[in-house]
Amino acid sequence: MHIPDGFLDAKTALATGALSVAGLGFALREVRRELPPRRVPLLGLAAAFLFAAQMVNFPVAGGTSGHLLGGALVAALLGPAAAVVVVATVLIVQCFLFADGGVTALGANIFNLGLVTTLSGYAVYATVSRLLPGLRGRVAALAFAGWCSTVLAATACAGQLAWSGTVAWSAGFPAMAGVHAFIGLGEGIVNALVYVAIARTRPDLLPESGVPADRPARLREFVVLGLLATLGIALFVAPFACPWPDGLDAVAARLGFGHQAVGVLLPAPAGAVGALVAFGLAIGFSRLVVQKPPAGAADSA
Amino acid sequence: MTAIFFPSPAQSGRLLRWPAGAKMAVALGLVFGTALVPAGWVAWFEVVTLVLVAVMVLGKIPPGPVLLRLLALSPFVAGVALAAAWHPGGTLDWKITALRSGLCLATVILLAQTTPFGEMLAVLRRARVPALLVTTIALMQRYLFVLADETERMGRARASRTFTRGRWFAWRTAATVVGQLFVRASERAEHVYDAMCARGWR
DSSP states (O other): OOOOTTSSOHHHHHHHHHHHHHHHHHHHHHHHHHSOGGGHHHHHHHHHHHHHHTTSOEEOGGGOEEOOOOHHHHHHHHOHHHHHHHHHHHHHHHHHHHOOSOSTTHHHHIIIIIIIHHHHHHHHHHHHHHHSOHHHHHHHHHHHHHHHHHHHHHHHHHHHHHHTTSSOHHHHHHHHHHHHHHHHHHHHHHHHHHHHHHHHHOGGGSHHHHSOSOOHHHHHHHHHHHHHHHHHHHHHHGGGSSOOOHHHHHHHHHHTOOHHHHHHHTHHHHHHHHHHHHHHHHHHHHHHHSOSOOSSOOOOO | OHHHHSOOOOOOSGGGGSOHHHHHHHHHHHHHHHHHSOTTOHHHHHHHHHHHHHHHHHTTOOHHHHHHHHHHTOHHHHHHHHHHHHOTTSOOOHHHHHHHHHHHHHHHHHHHHHSOHHHHHHHHHHTTOOHHHHHHHHHHHHHHHHHHHHHHHHHHHHHHHOOOOHHHHHHHHHHHHHHHHHHHHHHHHHHHHHHHHHTTOO
16 A cells, blocks of 8 residues: 555645654654653564564465555554554655655655554554453454554545545545455454464563553543544545546436535445444454453453 | 565665765655656656666666566556556546656665665754654664564474465464564563663663
């Protein structure tokens, strides 16, 4: 999903750049204030980890394979602000050292993969894991968070490409969101499996087992960064709520409801159904990978 | 295969001794110009091409590896260009888009080949980029290859011990490798912190 150079026009590059600088700047400030010095090297190591983890192949049908994206996973492991710094670092190094992802598109890539995936992933993870208790609940939450964050980032990406006039929304959005609805399933499964693997070997590394649930500071960093991400998504996606396939427009016009209604009506149920299916799969999957909740261990998350 | 994706370290050559800040500024100027100038400015694209060729000649950079990496990094460009060519909804000329991407890609590849990463970091530090971000980038670049090697070793060890019993099993083992990698990265971070303190950090 790394956008190369030449695919975004000046206004999109500028807007995404501004949003990313603001988001990354705020995240850095929060991390500097919150993180004990002992954990500072962990940011760099976590970035190297994410890069190396993306080299591990997960075989999909027909000889093709996919890899971890990791935004939601890192957010669940390190918290939202640290995750923003870690993923942004990976993107910066990939851009300048490996020429992967464009320099003018760096802002957009940091926005989609650094801000949107980590924050939406963290939001979903925190909410769902509060509703469902225990390790099983956290695994289900993370699997669902992986799916949501992937689809949302793909939608933002399609919005930016459409805003730049590179790929029309009517072509880009169904393609990106559709494909990533499936990639997101894989991402959710991988997130859950990795989390379970860590829980099995070093449960003390997982934040929930030691630290009491959300402190107010974490809530604050999350609200500010979340507002930024939402603002960006509204900016990139909202203008395209209307231009949907012409046949539907015609039907809608004949049936009497306005031009704008179509854009809202069609994706909303499709998205809701998709999310429900993914949520159900996540719960079922968590039952599959996490056997019985350990009887003695009191998991208060 | 990975050799294509991993850049060769900055080569020796005349360009290596030029100040890193100037090289970065020129590269950024070229990239932003190429990505954002109107499609009609053919002269700009010609000039950029000439500059890049001049850099390769001056820096004695063999064109083969650069072209290979260019090709290896292009699938996304090709894919979107193809999609855009198919759906005439967008207002763009995909040939120009591919040209823009290719030239920007070549610029960044050449920058990475003529400028050591440490010097780029020093420029960032002087440009008042937050120290925490520069430290994180430096640590990532330092341990990137260490962890990449470790991943490869763990994968090989796994492969030599287990027969592949279908896709589900392959996913579980791969995820275990990733989880183990995180554990090792966290442990290494502790050692790195101790070492940094011993050398007077903070």
